[in-house]
Amino acid sequence: MLTGAYNLRMTSKDPLPQSRHLATAIPGPKSTEAIKRRTDAVPAGLGMAIPVIIERAHDAILEDIDGNRIIDLGSGIGVVNVGNSAERVVNRVIDAVQAFTHTNFTTAPYMGYIEVCEALNRLTPGTHKKKTILQNSGAEAVENAIKIARHATKRPAVIVFEHAYHGRTNLTMALTAKNLPYKEGYGPFAPEIYRMPYPYSYRWLGNPATITEDALEMVIHKIEKEVGAHNVAAILIEPITGEGGFLVPPKGFLAGLQKFASENGAVFIADEVQTGFARTGNLFAVEAEGVVPDMIVTAKGIAGGLPLAAVTGRAEIMDSSHVGGLGGTYGGNPIACAAALGAIETIEEEKLVERAAHIGKVLGDFLRALASKYPVIGEVRGRGAMQAIELVKPGSKDPNPEAMQKVVKYCQSKGVLVLTAGTYGNVIRFLPPLVITDELLADALGVLEEGFASL
Numbered sequence: 001m002l003t004g005a006y007n008l009r010m011t012s013k014d015p016l017p018q019s020r021h022l023a024t025a026i027p028g029p030k031s032t033e034a035i036k037r038r039t040d041a042v043p044a045g046l047g048m049a050i051p052v053i054i055e056r057a058h059d060a061i062l063e064d065i066d067g068n069r070i071i072d073l074g075s076g077i078g079v080v081n082v083g084n085s086a087e088r089v090v091n092r093v094i095d096a097v098q099a100f101t102h103t104n105f106t107t108a109p110y111m112g113y114i115e116v117c118e119a120l121n122r123l124t125p126g127t128h129k130k131k132t133i134l135q136n137s138g139a140e141a142v143e144n145a146i147k148i149a150r151h152a153t154k155r156p157a158v159i160v161f162e163h164a165y166h167g168r169t170n171l172t173m174a175l176t177a178k179n180l181p182y183k184e185g186y187g188p189f190a191p192e193i194y195r196m197p198y199p200y201s202y203r204w205l206g207n208p209a210t211i212t213e214d215a216l217e218m219v220i221h222k223i224e225k226e227v228g229a230h231n232v233a234a235i236l237i238e239p240i241t242g243e244g245g246f247l248v249p250p251k252g253f254l255a256g257l258q259k260f261a262s263e264n265g266a267v268f269i270a271d272e273v274q275t276g277f278a279r280t281g282n283l284f285a286v287e288a289e290g291v292v293p294d295m296i297v298t299a300k301g302i303a304g305g306l307p308l309a310a311v312t313g314r315a316e317i318m319d320s321s322h323v324g325g326l327g328g329t330y331g332g333n334p335i336a337c338a339a340a341l342g343a344i345e346t347i348e349e350e351k352l353v354e355r356a357a358h359i360g361k362v363l364g365d366f367l368r369a370l371a372s373k374y375p376v377i378g379e380v381r382g383r384g385a386m387q388a389i390e391l392v393k394p395g396s397k398d399p400n401p402e403a404m405q406k407v408v409k410y411c412q413s414k415g416v417l418v419l420t421a422g423t424y425g426n427v428i429r430f431l432p433p434l435v436i437t438d439e440l441l442a443d444a445l446g447v448l449e450e451g452f453a454s455l
């Protein structure tokens with residue numbers, strides 16, 4: 001019954017057009033009033049990228065309470081890769097919520113959880129035997145990956161990198177690199193975390209021709225001298241940094257780390273929370289380099305917007321924990337699992353891996369042409385539908401967060417939502433839903449170009 005009601009709403013009665021539309025200024029009067037209530041009711045520490053209140057959304061369009069239709073180039077931070085309220089996700093969620101809402105998987109199991117784990121064991125890189133545990137958020141999954149790796153190796157140390165972002169809990173703040181806004185005033189942080197240099201090619205002071213070898217040598221030397229390789233439980237890295245500004249490691253860097261980890265009995269963990277689920281033109285970003293991690297952490301794009309996260313790893317590592325050592329009340333909630341199965345089905349049936357590669361080509365070509373016209377764009381980088389531009393003072397590499405803010409505000413005022421990132425607060429990142437139409441993307445990029453022309 002409810003499925004029918006949904007179809008009626010989305011398809012015949014009142015469909016949400018996939019086009020940009022400004023009904024009022026942004027923010028409009030209703031949003032402006034509602035934002036006062038927001039300010040009164042929620043703490044100041046919660047940021048707000050765009051000051052509008054969303055009423056509904058579908059695929060790549062967000063509609064606010066004033067009737068503005070905004071093009072979404074952020075996907076709720078890389079979450080709705082399959083589009084907002086994707087049909088297969090919605091229909092499976094409706095069926096699941098009518099069947100039951102919760103049992104707790106460690107109290108009384110259900111098939112949705114098992115099927116998501118089977119899918120991840122099948123879809124993640126590597127033909128070895130794998131097992132998966134489900135959680136609620138990326139940070140919780142990263143915590144579990146570290147917890148399981150420490151238990152399996154009986155070692156304490158965790159290796160992380162400059163520009164890394166792994167979450168906002170105490171352990172994941174410690175794993176995250178950037179102080180403001182993520183860590184300032186929130187310490188003390190968890191111990192036994194060791195931060196290594198990252199080969200940020202645009203700002204690398206050494207020889208660009210030998211960046212991979214040089215960076216690996218620095219990292220391995222530091223681990224051996226400052227930590228002791230035999231103390232390392234895990235090496236944790238994002239295959240492309242997310243909040244760190246879409247830094248793509250030079251070819252061979254990830255493979256070199258993986259080799260070092262396997263030679264030294266450490267668990268190599270890829271944090272694919274932002275890069276996973278077709279985002280980069282592969283189902284998982286490590287595939288582009290043929291790297292097979294021992295563990296892979298996923299979240300964001302996994303369930304079309306519902307809260308779900310996972311750790312998938314080698315069976316012998318995942319099975320090291322005693323019964324009762326792992327768990328959580330809501331991890332792998334049946335509604336979120338149904339959403340994940342709908343999202344995975346959408347990725348496969350709509351060929352969203354290929355679609356991400358296509359978006360990457362269109363977006364990358366456009367941004368490179370823009371960079372050749374506007375010297376404020378210092379670098380274009382990324383992979384697939386995960387592209388970014390780093391803004392600098394023309395003629396230098398000095399970060400230019402002011403120009404970034406101006407362009408972002410311009411885009412917002414015209415109904416295009418883009419996100420920011422980067423250690424220096426000077427990166428505009430693009431994470432469009434993978435179902436965005438070519439026309440909608442072209443419209444959004446036209447607005448972006450106007451933003452640069454307005455500087």
Ligand SMILES: *Cc1c(COP(=O)(O)O)cnc(C)c1O
Nearest residue numbers: 137138139165166167242273274
């Ligand atoms: C967002 C993110 C996290 C944290 O995920 P949450 O669901 O916000 O806890 C961890 N790692 C990476 C790479 C992320 O982008």
